[in-house]
Amino acid sequence: MTSFPLPPVDRRTVLAGATAAATAYSTGLSAAGLASGADEQTVTLRVNGQTHALKLEERTTLLDALREHIGLTGTKKGCDHGQCGACTVIVNGRRINSCLTLALMHEGDAVTTIEGLAGRDGQHPMQAAFVKHDAFQCGYCTSGQICSSVAMLDEIKAGIPSHVTEDLNAEPKRTPEEVRERMSGNICRCGAYSNILDAINEVSGAV
Amino acid sequence: MRAFKYSRAASLKDAAARLAETPNAKLIAGGTNLLDLMKLQIETPEALIDVNGLPLDQIEVTQEGGLRVGALVRNTDLAADVRVRRDYPVLSRAILAGASQQLRNRATTAGNLLQRTRCPYFYDTDQPCNKRKPGSGCSAIGGYSRGLAVIGASESCIATYPGDMAVALRVLDATVQISDADGETRDLALADFHRLPGDAPQVENDLEKGEIITSVTLPKPVASRQIYRKIRDRASYAFALVSVAAVIGKDFARFAIGGVAPKPWRSETAERELPQQGVARFSQALFADATPTRENRFKIVLAERVLQSTWTENRG
C-alpha cells in the first residue's frame, strides 16, 4: 500500500482551517472557550481590504473576531484589559486596543492588522526596520508595536500633541522623546525597548 | 464576560427610552472602562446600548463664547482641538497625561467622566467591597491603601476618583448637560456631578436611571496660565498619585486636585484667601478634614509641594 505524504500541519493551518468556516457565517467558535448559548448577530468588517461577513456572539471582542473567526493570528492577546498594547490594530486610520472593543461596534469599519501592513512587494518599512534593528526577542509584542508605531507617526503628522509636547500650539516634532511617550501604551516584556526605538526613529527620520 | 443583548441606539431619545425601560441596561461608548470591568464580572449588564452612532461628537462654540463638547468626542480629538489647546490648555494637558494614545483614541468625554475607581479591592472580586457589593465591607480600610483617598472618604469606602480629565474640567468650572427619556434636559455643575461615598459608595454620581450625558460645556476662557501636573509611579501610562490642575490669572488662582478624593478636590473659599495667606495655609485649608491612612498620608505632603511649586513658578 502506498502511503501519501501528509502536508505539513502547523498551528497556523489548523487555525486557518477551523476559522475558514467561521469566516462565512460561522459555527461561532466560542472565543473565550465559555459555554455558548448567547445570542449571535451579524457584522461586516473590512479587514486589510477584504470584506468579512461574520455571525458572532454579541460579546465577541474585535480581537477575538480577528484571531478566532477570521484567522488573523498576527494580532496578539496579551492582557486582554487594555494594559499592554499587544492587540493594537488600526481602525479607520487610528490605533486602538482591539481587546477593549466589541466586534459588533465596528460595522463597516476598515481594520488594518499586521498582516495588512505589508504591501504586495514585501515588508512595510517599519517591519523592515524592526528586523534590521533586532527590535524584538520573543516577538509577542511585535505586531502591536509595529501597528502602533505606524499609526503613531501619522498622529504626529496630523499635529496631535502628546504629554511631552512642549508647546501645545506648535506642530509636534518627531523627536525620540515624543516617540517614547507616544509608544508607552505598548509594553515589551522582553525589554527590547531601545532597539524598538532605534527602529522607529529610523523610519521617522527622528532628530 | 457574561452574555448580554447588544443594540445600537437610533437616536438620543431611543437610547434614553431603552436605558430607562430595559432592566440592568448600560450605555457603551468607547468601551474602554466598561468592557474591562465586564470581563472581570464587576459590571454585569444584561443589555448594552451602543451610543456611538449618535450625533454627539462635535465641539461647538456657545453663545457665551465658551465651548460645548459633545459626549462622544474622543479624548484624542478634545485634547487636539486647536481652541482647547489655545484657550483651555489645562484640559488638553490633563487628557494627554492619562491612559495611552490607543485608549484615548476610543475613550469619550462622557465615558471618561464616568470611569470607575482603580481601588485594587474593587477589582478583586474575591474581596469584600461596598462599592462593588453594597454591604459586604471595605477591604481597603486597614488594607493596602497607598493609592486611595485622603479626604472626602467615609467609613464605607476610601476609593478615589481616578481620572485626569475631570480634574481639569473642575478647575475650569465646566457644566454637564444631561437628557432623559422624556427629552427633559438639565445642566449640572461638574462640582456637583460626582458624589462622595457616604454610606452608599455604589452611587458615584448624580445621574438618574435613564439619564444620558449629552455634552460638557466650558465657560468663556479667561486670561490665565494653565498647568496640569501629574505625579505618578512611572513617567507615562499610570494613574495619578496626586495631580494638580491650575488656572492662575492676574488676581486669582484656582486649583483642583486629583488622586486624593472620591472626586476632583477643590475649595473656592480657600482659593480666595490664597494671595494673602500663602500656599502652605491654602493647602492646610484644602486638606483640613483629611483622614489619611498611614500608607497614604504622603499624598498630602506631595500635594502641598506640587501646589507650592506650581504657584511660585506661575504667579503674576
Ligand SMILES: Cc1cc2nc3c(=O)[nH]c(=O)nc-3n(C[C@H](O)[C@H](O)[C@H](O)COP(=O)(O)OP(=O)(O)OC[C@H]3O[C@@H](n4cnc5c(N)ncnc54)[C@H](O)[C@@H]3O)c2cc1C
Ligand atoms: C490601562 C488603562 C489605563 C488608563 N489610564 C488612565 C489615566 O491615567 N487617566 C485617566 O483619566 N484615565 C485612564 N484610563 C481610563 C480611561 O480614561 C477610561 O477608560 C475612558 O475614558 C472611558 O471612556 P469610554 O468612552 O471608553 O467609556 P465606556 O467604557 O464606554 O463607558 C464608561 C461608563 O460611562 C457610561 N457612559 C458612556 N457614555 C455615556 C453617556 N453619554 N451618558 C451616560 N453614561 C455614559 C457607560 O455606561 C459606562 O458605565 C485608563 C484605562 C485603561 C484601560
Ligand code: SF4
Ligand atoms: S475603598 Fe471603596 S472601592 Fe475600595 S474596597 Fe473599600 S468600598 Fe471597595
Ligand code: FES
Ligand atoms: S491585549 Fe489588548 S491591551 Fe493587552
Ligand code: FES
Ligand atoms: S519582544 Fe518579547 S514582549 Fe516584546
